[in-house]
Amino acid sequence: MIQRVSKGSADDSRLDAVRERVEQFSYAAARRALLAWFKSHGRRFPWRDDPSPYRVWISEIMLQQTTTQTVSGYFERFLARFPDPSALAAASEEEVLALWEGLGYYRRARALREAAIVMTRRFDGRVPGRYDDVLSLPGVGRYCAGAILSFGYDKRAPILEANTTRLHARLVALGVEPTTSAAQKLLWQTAENWLPGETPRRKKGVYREINGALTDLGRLVCQPTAPKCDECPLARFCAAYGLGVQDALPVQKEKQAPIQRTDVAFWISRGDLKTSRVPSLPGVPESPTDVLIMRRPPWALWAGLWDFPRLEVVDPRFQQKEDWRFDPELADRLSLFLETEVGAPADSYRPGAALKVFRHSVTRYRVTLSLCRLENADPALAPSAAPSLFDVLPATDPPLASPPENLAPSPDAERLKNKPLALEWLWVPISELKNRPLSSTGRKIARFIENWRYEGRR
Numbered sequence: 001m002i003q004r005v006s007k008g009s010a011d012d013s014r015l016d017a018v019r020e021r022v023e024q025f026s027y028a029a030a031r032r033a034l035l036a037w038f039k040s041h042g043r044r045f046p047w048r049d050d051p052s053p054y055r056v057w058i059s060e061i062m063l064q065q066t067t068t069q070t071v072s073g074y075f076e077r078f079l080a081r082f083p084d085p086s087a088l089a090a091a092s093e094e095e096v097l098a099l100w101e102g103l104g105y106y107r108r109a110r111a112l113r114e115a116a117i118v119m120t121r122r123f124d125g126r127v128p129g130r131y132d133d134v135l136s137l138p139g140v141g142r143y144c145a146g147a148i149l150s151f152g153y154d155k156r157a158p159i160l161e162a163n164t165t166r167l168h169a170r171l172v173a174l175g176v177e178p179t180t181s182a183a184q185k186l187l188w189q190t191a192e193n194w195l196p197g198e199t200p201r202r203k204k205g206v207y208r209e210i211n212g213a214l215t216d217l218g219r220l221v222c223q224p225t226a227p228k229c230d231e232c233p234l235a236r237f238c239a240a241y242g243l244g245v246q247d248a249l250p251v252q253k254e255k256q257a258p259i260q261r262t263d264v265a266f267w268i269s270r271g272d273l274k275t276s277r278v279p280s281l282p283g284v285p286e287s288p289t290d291v292l293i294m295r296r297p298p299w300a301l302w303a304g305l306w307d308f309p310r311l312e313v314v315d316p317r318f319q320q321k322e323d324w325r326f327d328p329e330l331a332d333r334l335s336l337f338l339e340t341e342v343g344a345p346a347d348s349y350r351p352g353a354a355l356k357v358f359r360h361s362v363t364r365y366r367v368t369l370s371l372c373r374l375e376n377a378d379p380a381l382a383p384s385a386a387p388s389l390f391d392v393l394p395a396t397d398p399p400l401a402s403p404p405e406n407l408a409p410s411p412d413a414e415r416l417k418n419k420p421l422a423l424e425w426l427w428v429p430i431s432e433l434k435n436r437p438l439s440s441t442g443r444k445i446a447r448f449i450e451n452w453r454y455e456g457r458r
């Protein structure tokens with residue numbers, strides 16, 4: 001008779017075997033081999049060469065979801081402008097976002113500034129050195145707290161991120177998916193086991209070195225595909241290598257399908273300007289150049305950044321369309337959006353074909369963004385003196401008075417109900433777009449507009 005084994009009990013017995021391997025692992029000998037390798041192969045970074053807690057904290061936040069290569073360009077510039085928590089706390093959100101633009105995941109920049117404010121209020125303007133205090137800072141999770149304490153303060157604090165998760169999972173041949181809570185517990189335990197006890201005779205800098213070495217080995221040798229086991233200083237300790245299963249580990253999560261999203265953005269330019277405010281260029285005709293932009297509110301994506309008025313098209317019937325003139329229903333809906341959200345009377349502003357279609361990928365989203373142009377707009381649409389259009393639009397009405405089913409503002413429409421599209425509206429010359437922190441797709445549009453102008457088109 002065949003006995004059925006449930007996935008849960010199979011995982012349990014695999015985890016028991018892993019626990020045994022964790023207990024029997026020769027950490028002291030493996031540590032010696034690891035540190036010898038690190039001496040000659042460890043990577044150099046500005047935040048490693050001068051690992052003050054402040055520099056480590058900034059680098060760790062920047063490195064979340066971002067490569068070291070990309071961060072290198074931003075790190076020194078950010079440090080030069082904000083050399084300590086007090087300078088960062090005193091800056092405006094917009095200034096911080098401007099220096100962050102292009103790094104993406106802007107929540108991190110806002111969290112940095114908020115954490116700096118907390119440091120000035122509660123920790124004498126310094127990065128705290130106690131685990132609970134570090135963990136209480138905005139934007140700091142368990143990994144980041146461990147990194148700040150070990151790299152910045154050389155304290156005994158384990159870390160676990162993508163590189164070390166993969167490395168530890170292979171070293172102990174973890175046969176279950178690493179994000180499950182039981183697997184996480186085991187992985188954190190093994191990460192901690194790598195760190196020798198805190199004794200007065202322990203080598204100075206040892207915690208910093210071990211965590212750095214584990215990260216580098218995971219990144220440079222124990223790579224996601226085709227790990228270089230022949231070059232690995234830990235090969236003789238590695239259970240996955242011993243069993244010949246290194247290519248099959250870590251166990252992968254089922255891949256989630258990408259989410260398609262269709263957006264329409266508007267390049268709205270003024271009709272009353274007779275001369276260009278862009279510095280004159282030889283051979284480039286002058287034209288009205290002021291562009292309407294909006295600052296995104298805290299409840300929206302890319303909060304705090306500037307952007308072009310835009311909406312998401314949810315109804316599949318209207319997705320992938322690029323010329324609304326031939327679809328009167330969609331054209332009506334877009335006009336309604338402009339009227340209700342931007343204050344542009346529907347009978348005067350009717351969107352035509354998309355000027356340009358951008359494709360953009362961010363996390364699981366595949367965004368198709370069509371840019372539509374409205375010329376000769378009334379400057380009173382969003383006068384620069386007005387802090388928000390919603391001072392003049394009835395704030396009690398939902399943004400789309402009778403919400404058309406195809407133009408729900410976003411998947412979390414409920415949350416957005418009754419909330420304005422923008423915090424602030426401004427007319428700015430094209431030449432000023434480069435000085436404003438923009439969303440990544442907003443920046444693509446801005447570049448397109450600049451080139452459009454330089455190519456001599458109106």
Ligand code: SF4
Pocket residue numbers: 167170171221222223227228229232233234235236238239240241246
């Ligand atoms: S032996 Fe191979 S699988 Fe094991 S830790 Fe080294 S590189 Fe990774």
